[in-house]
Amino acid sequence: MTIVRAKKNLGQHFLKDKNIAKKIVDSLEATHVQDVLEVGPGMGVLTQFLLQNEQYRTTVVEIDRESVDYLNNHYPELKDRIISKDFLRLNLKEYFTGPFAVIGNFPYNISSQIFFKVLEYKNQVPEVVGMIQKEVAERLSTGPGSKTYGILSVLLQAYYDIEYLFTVHENVFIPPPKVKSAVIRLKRNQRERLDCDEVLFVKIVKAAFNQRRKTMRNSLKMFLTDETLKIDAFFNKRPEQLSVSEFEHLTRLISNQPKP
Known part of the structure; x- marks a missing residue:
């Protein structure tokens, strides 16, 4: 079977454990949202479970041409819902007019930028489930008083309730990263806008x-x-x-x- 080579410059670490992949997809609780955008699907380990859920209309965005070819060959049901572009440069309003959830095994080297991008569309994105570096997950989900609490912690927590869901060992990836990973869930809070500039x-x-x-x-x-x-x-x-x-x-x- 053809496989995609993980590319270091893209921060790719492909999850190989299907049980964990299903657990990540099952962590998405956006029951009132039809559109789901997966960022960086790679060889579709999460995608396969998203496609099994008839509630979701799954779209994927993937910058790696080799991965795009793999997805086209193995998941024909995605049809025209593979966006072969850089997620960080997308105008997401061109693809989604209403609400959409975001999910993914996010590349470590751009995970913070992905969350800044989510903030740009906070009024369209009610929920995010992402696997990221454990250290970053702790930073985003911690409250005031912690040494890891920082810029992105404050900006995200202004608009989202953030839960640290579970830790993922490095040996379930190809290639294994040098750090542990974690899955977090962001749910949009009731704050439409801040009470300030x-x-x-x-x-x-x-x-x-x-x-x-x-x-x-x-x-x-x-x-x-x-x-x-x-x-x-x-x-x-x-x-x-x-x-x-x-x-x-x-x-x-x-x-x-x-x-x-």
Whole structure:
């Protein structure tokens, strides 16, 4: 049987354990969503189980030409639903007018970028199930107070409830990665928009964590007047100590500062 060679530059590690593949697909609980987009299907180990679910209309996006040829040969039922492009460069509104769930064994080297892409379409994506590097999964699902809590933790948790589902050993992949993997599930929360300037919110979160060893007082000097610095005690905290709602509050403070 023809197989696809895993390409290091694409961060490919093909899952070979079908039980785990089924468990990942079964973790998708988007019962009210018909469209499902699988990112990086490779040789279709998840795809086969997605296609067995008659509720789903499965579309896959795959940048690797060799994988695309394999999918065309082995999964003719996908027909015109193989997008042979770079997921990170797609305008997903060209493919989905309504809601769609996202699933995949995400390449480690672009997993964070995939989640930033999901955020761009947060009002269309009610759920994501992804297998990623264990360390990244822990970072995304942890709350304030953890050393792994960071930019993407805050930005994703602003709009999604995130669950760390299970750990996956490296020996179930071809080739085996050097780290363990984990599966997480994101479910869109009820927050339609933040209670602050969302563009400024992102800038503040990034600026704070880009100097995460500093207190908020020092890392956000460019945004704050001396008067604002006197208002809240949390300017003495470090960014990993602040919740999403506290970052919202901080953004409102900065938005409402008197202009110099």
